[in-house]
Each structure stands twice: as structure tokens, then as C-alpha cells.
Amino acid sequence: MLEDGRYSVYRVRERAQRRAKRRVTFYKALWVGVTWLCFLVLLAILLLSDCTTWIRVTNCVALTTWSICLRMVENLFIRPAEVARGTVIRGDSPDAVYVLGRDNSAFVLEGTRQQIKEWSTRGLRYGPNLDIFHGVLSLRRTTMDQAAFVLLNVLGQVNLHVGRMLNSLDCLTPLERLDESKDSVICRTISMHC
Template identity: 35%
Template sequence: MAQLANSKNWVFDVSALMVLISEDEELKYRLSGRSKIEALCAAPVAGLQTYLKSYEILLQTTSYSYFSPYGCKTASLRNMTLDNAIKKAGLLEDGKCTYFQIPQSSSKSKSISSQWIWVTFTWLCMGELLVLCQLGPGTTWIGLTNCVVITGWSAFLRIIERIMVRPASGNESLVTRPDRPDSVVILGRSHSAVIISGSRKDIKAWTANGLIYNQNSSRTLNSVWQAFTRVGTLFVLILAFSTNPNGSTMDQVIFILLNVLGQLNTLMGLWLNAKSCLNLLGKMPDSVENVPSRTCIYASLIRHFKDIKDNGWVDKVNLLPQTDVWSEWRDRVASDTKTDPKELYNSINDEYTRRPRKQMPIDSTKPSLTESSSSDA
């Protein structure tokens, strides 16, 4: 290993970590629920500065809300893993209406195999980087130190977070009639929707089980670990800030390659988690890839859930505007499955337009305009 070229003139340069600025993506990866296998990967976290924040940020809900045609309730989606799967698979892109069924039993073998393959790949890449640190021309102790310290601390952070924060496990005893059918509907911004059907206990597990602190550990222990990881992360960042600008060109190249591996690990982890989540669901034949309008989304939902005993769920969840035209369209579209929903709405709207307006009855007790004028005179 070569000697430091500028050992007497050390500088402190924050720009050395510009490639680490992936805070949003790293936070999404943490929220998506990393598996035990993913915690063992030999790659640095892509946004190390996110670990300076409190773990409370991991307990947030998603930006999506859902409603249930069976229970006529509306709530925020708390399953961040499902949130990541919806976004990565583009399930709420305009024009998509996807129906899923929660199977009685599902296999995670394919997802686990993919995760093990990726973890093995990260270890191979890390091994090559360590060899480059030792045998590369112009390398110094800075390159090796940053590779070992940043990667080792990243693995430690992932393992600790996996122990301290975990997905909530629903209490089936709290679910009334857990085996009865239920469904949830997540509407997109325009004309898209995701519908998940299954038993009530399964729906609760897929919508309400967000991340929580490990209930087997005390609040004091959680605070101690948080303080330890935040202080340790700060020292690791200071090490990188102060050493990388003073290393050789090869040291800085190794540092960039190290962080590129961290970026790839975050992106691949998000994709693998989304794939693993969707593998647990069965896609139903009612799914449509190209829905022309939001009216067609409404029609698809009404026709799909037309057998629900409480047929007033449409009004209870405020699915449609409260007008006479929409009310009549709701009743017709459930039985008329051949007519295009948009054309059916237009025809009903034309019928209401051609109808004569009802005139308000005249109150005989009030004096007319001529009578009031003569009395004033």
C-alpha cells in the first residue's frame, strides 16, 4: 500500500459524500420491511444520514387510504410493504384496475431464493473491493478502512433495526368473525384501483400491520440502542468526511464504487420486497390493464360487489357524487353489464336534461306583485 501523498495538509470536505445522498430511497427501503436475509448483505446503506434520525420515523402510515365495501369503513393503509409493492409494480398507474385474492396458503421460496442470490452477489462484490484495496495501484489505508468500517457499521445497523423494529402481528381474537369474506379498495389519483379480497383476518393483516417497536424489549432499551446507533453513525460519517478527501485517487475511486454498491443494494432491495409481497397474492381474471375513465372504475367495482347484501355501501363510502343521475346510473350499471358505463351515464344524463323542470308551487297566502303595488299606492 502506498504512503499518503498529502499527509501534512489534511482537509475536511463534505462533498466527498455526495454519492451518499439517497436519503429518500433508503428510508423507503427501511419502511418496506427488510427481511433477515437482506440484513446480512455486504453493502453500505445508501443514505447513512437517515440513521441519525429517531426510529419514530419508521412508524408512519402510507399516503394511501382504502375503503371496505363490506364494512363500509375508510382508513389509512399502514402496511408499508404493500405500499412499496403498489408503487414499484405501478398498480395505480392511470388505466389499471387490478383485483387480487389472498390465497389460503402461499410460498415464499422464490422470493427467499432471489434474496439469497443478491446477498451472495454483494459479498462477492465486497470481496473484490477488499482485494482492490490491498493490491490496487496507489491505494492507502484510507480505502481499506472506509470499506471495512462503513460496510460493517451498515450491517450492524440493519441487524439492530431488524431486532428493535418489526412488523406488527395482528391478534386474530380481536377480529369479529375472522373467516367471513372482506375486501378493500385503494383508488388511484385518476382512473385506477387496487382491490384485495380475502377473509377478514387476512385483510386486517394486509392493511393494518405496520412497523412497531419490539414488544419484548423495554422502552429504555429502545432508547439506549437508538442513542448508540445515532452516535456511532455520526462518528462513521466524520471518519468518511475527514479521510476520503485526503486519500489517493484510487482510494476515492474505491469509495465511489462502494457507494454505488450501496445504491444498487437499496434499489434491488425495494424491487425484491415488492416482488415478494405480490407473490403472496393471486391476481384475479377481473383485472383490466387499460381502463378508459374513472366512470369505468366505478362500474367495475359496483358490478364486482353487486352480491353484497348491504347494497348501500356505495353511498356510505361516498364512492359516487350524490346526484339523481349518478344514483340511477348506479342502479342500472349493476344489472346492465353489456353497455359501456360512460355511454350509459351520458344517456341517463340526457334523459334528465330533456325532462321538464318541476315548477315550484305558488303560495296563495302571499300577495302577488300587483296586489302589493296597489296597496302601497
């Protein structure tokens, strides 16, 4: 959205498209299933290999279990917080928010004052107090241990990037793109004397 030298204009839709929301939710669940399947395949290869030490198998089992636990905690205990409707004056009035980025980039969000408040200020609400501690020993003894560690990290990086993309898509689903600049923006100010 804030690509250098570009601007984008979005409008909060009156009603978030349920089909698009379900599609993003399905893709997120599918991605979780694929990553867990990859973890299980990697664990099976490690368990069937003669070159892997018990330390690496233990680490991979711990990391896989940790990933599954975090995903379950995220899906079961973390929800978007409710936004109080009464705190917005003239909530049905049109408004816009301008977010300036680097190198003359900008993001404009249009909608009613209530919609903009709901989209921009909603935080996360956590369930019961969750104390999660994680400690993983990363001793690498054999070549197979190192290969498994690298593969697990690669899978973790792919999971991070695809998860971030899917969460961004989920966040942008209620928005409708109105305009985007085709040319590089020279100046963000109204005056053309930059």
C-alpha cells in the first residue's frame, strides 16, 4: 500500500463482503494445514533417517508443537476488540485518513467516521491470561541435523511471509480500492513547488 512514490485510495465498504471474508479465512486455514503437513513430513523424514540425532528430533518436535500451539492460541483466544459506537461524534459523516509513507507515498482511507474508527483503532482482545514460555535448544551435531534445522527455518520464513500476506489480505478485505497513481508522485503537498 505504501510503495515508494505511489498513493492508493481505499474506501471502507458498507458491508464487508462475506464471500471474500470466507475465502480469506479458508486460505488461512488451508495454509495452516499445508504447513502442519510439511512439518509432519519433515519429522517423518527425520525419524526414519539414521543420520539424525535425538537432539534434532527433539528440537523439531518441540518447534512443530510450538507452532501448532501458537496457531491454536491465535485462533481460540485472540479476537478483534469491540469498538464503542457512542464515542464517535457524527459517526455517519464522511471522513478520510491520510497515512504518509516514505518517498512521497501515501495511503488514503475513506468512509464514515465510525467506519474509519472501527478499521483504524480496533486492537486485539486476548482471552484468559496466557503465559506461554518457549525455550528451544539448537545444538547442531550432524549434517542431517543442520539440514533439518535449515529446512525448518525455511519453512518458518515461508510461513511468516505467506501468513503476513494472508493476514494483510484479511485486513484489506473490507476495503474497496478507488484510485492508485500510475506515475511517480513528485510531491505530497498541495503546492507543486517541491
